Amino acid sequence: MSNQQSKTGQNGKNGFLRIGDLARASGVSADTLRHYERKGLLKPRRSANSYREYPAHAVDRVRMIRSALALGFRLDDLTRIFKVRDAGGAPCRQVRELAAGKLDEVESLLQELTTVRNELRKLLKEWDQRLESTSASEPARLLETLSAIGFTNGSASSLLNSNLSKRKTRKETKKK
Amino acid sequence: MSNQQSKTGQNGKNGFLRIGDLARASGVSADTLRHYERKGLLKPRRSANSYREYPAHAVDRVRMIRSALALGFRLDDLTRIFKVRDAGGAPCRQVRELAAGKLDEVESLLQELTTVRNELRKLLKEWDQRLESTSASEPARLLETLSAIGFTNGSASSLLNSNLSKRKTRKETKKK
DNA sequence: ATAAAGTCTGGAACCGATTCCAGGGTCAAG
């Protein structure tokens, strides 16, 4: 239970990690690592038994990927960047522009989301007043107040209807 | 070009709208209206030719749906609510709780997104400095600074990788 | 009469990161 990672005994020995080791070390599922590979983000060598073998610095690369994703980059963005990079190039400017674009998106998203929050607050306050001055489980008309909301139809709306309030239950020989 | 809506001549006559009329009146595609029906949100009557016929107040309902969506409600949420409601019930409390939940989500999302924005700003500033003191198209190391970012792995990350910066080109006998 | 526009249906595609699955190897410990 303490030396989870040494279970396979590979990660400290010759400096190479197997997929499970890397998964634990980087906090990502093995499935996800294979997916990153399909996307061209990782290129582990293969051992005789065709097991993937990752160099130690793969952990850094995965962390980089996770951070980039958290900032709004897409896997395809990273694929493009890493391709140039692994070929010896310096995709500095692309990276910078990409980040700048993301910042723009995030800022307008923040704007919209703030509006949504304010609308929701207003709505709740209004509804609570109305509910107070109304006998239980009889009248309503709460929804009608919605029509008054000016929806900018921006990207925020679509975003709200996604994952939120949904927790995944991972399988894959999950433990711990 | 001026009297677009009177093209079918139905919407002012007997007070019922055909799907195209409602689509124009509510700013939603006919496809979407059919989808809402599949989801149980609209129940237009049918004329002899099996065309959908919507009462005038359907426009309000659609507007209500759009506003609710913009606030983060899901179609299934609305389906449940409208079901109770159309049966004569008053789903006030459910609606209120739902909205309260949404507010919570939006607020934590705002929090995360603000962090992301700040990280992006910091990153850009840092990169610009580095790029300035570096000959063009040679060194880089921009991405390395990403590893330093503490990603809370919250819902914000997943949201950023969606629709943003993608515009759809609708068809369906589009005009205007 | 004929063309153009509108409508019908049910099902599939889309977006993107991740997860899940089945069927089959590999390897160490008991």
Place this chain on the structure above:
DNA sequence: CTTGACCCTGGAATCGGTTCCAGACTTTAT
């Protein structure tokens, strides 16, 4: 030799709102 823990592959499912499709019918305008 068997058990159990890993690993392999490639393809499909997931989430949700919307769009798109094909094939067929109806209405409206020319």
